[in-house]
Structures are given as structure tokens and as C-alpha cells.
Amino acid sequence: MSDKKNTVIFISGRGSNMQKLIEAASDANYPAKIIGVISNKRDAQGLEFAKKADIKTAVISPKDYKNKADTDAAISSLLESWDVDLICLAGYMRLLGAEFCQKWQGKIINIHPSLLPQFKGLNTHQRAIDSQASDHGCTVHFVTVDMDSGPIIGQIIVPLQNDDTKEKLEKRVLIAEHNLYPWALAQVASGEVNFSD
DSSP: OOTTTEEEESSOOOOOOHHHHHHHHTTTSSSEEEEEEESSSSSOOOOHHHHHOOOOEEEGGGGSSSSHHHHHHHHHHHHHHHOOEEESSSSSOOOOOOHHHHHHHEEEEEEESOTTSSSSSSOOOHHOOOHTOOEEEEEEEOOOOOTOOOOOOEEEEOOOOOOOOOHHHHHHHHHHHHHHHHHHHHHHHHTOOTTTT
């Protein structure tokens, strides 16, 4: 397929969702091609996995730039040089600036460990337990300037159990994430789902 969408994954850590996206994209019929992985951290474990999979990697650390705008500009410039169509945030623990989000709007998707709009931000699993919610889960959504607020592409519900701890719930939600993200990227890359839908 020559019309595969050139996709770059942003990570900050081990990149377990990145691994699932790379595995999914190894299928000849998958509509996205993972062409690169970018991290804000030099020691992100996921970079090694990407290198072994023969995918180019780059580290763009905020520590190397004057401010957020300069960091974002460096990322944008690299993406343009790589001819990127889509960006997947996969455990990327850095907020992208408004200008970057606007420039790439409709081309950036993110996976979040809650059923948005519930529990935006961090520590979602403990917050779900503390609120005595009956359901938790994960969401893939388009990224907009407002954090965890863009149009939703898909969700998987993970029911809470009486004996749930943060760790138990996190494990079950992660399994759901690993199923949801490859499906959601395929929906966007194939044009089945668009930002304006």
C-alpha cells in the first residue's frame, strides 16, 4: 500500500503502547507506517525497542532549548523533514504548546487512561477508585489546545472491581489500551474518522 500514513510516535518511558502500534503496523494491510519515534527523555526505554525494530529515533529534550516554543519548533521542524502525516502520543509526559497543537490539529492523537471527559490529567486510576466509579477505561482522542479535551475517536470500558487497587486497575486498563490504540490509529489513518466528524 503506497498510501500508508507516515506516523511518528512520541514517548517518555517504556513505550508499551508504542510497541503495540509498531506491531500492528507490521501488517501489510495496516493503513499507517511507523517511520519514527521521538522522546523528550534520552533514557526512555522505548527508544531501544524502536531501534531494534529499525525505526529511526530522536530525542528532543526541553533542557536543550530556551523555552517551550523553541522546543516545539524543533519538534515541528523534525516532523516536517520526516514528511509526517500523523502523530501518536503514547505516554508522552510533556504538554505541547498551543501553537504546535494548532499547527498539527487533526493529525495528533493521544491515548488517555480514563473514560474522558472523566479524570483528565494524571493519577486517573486512583481517582476512579476514590470516586467509587462503576466504570473506568481508556480513550483515544484528537489532541487540541485544551488538555485531554479533543474529539473522541474511541473508548474501551473497564469495570471496576471491589478489590481493585491502583496497580490492579492499571494493569487491566493497559490491556484495553493495547487493543484500542492500534484500532484507533487505523481509523484515522484510513480516513474512517476525521477531526471534523
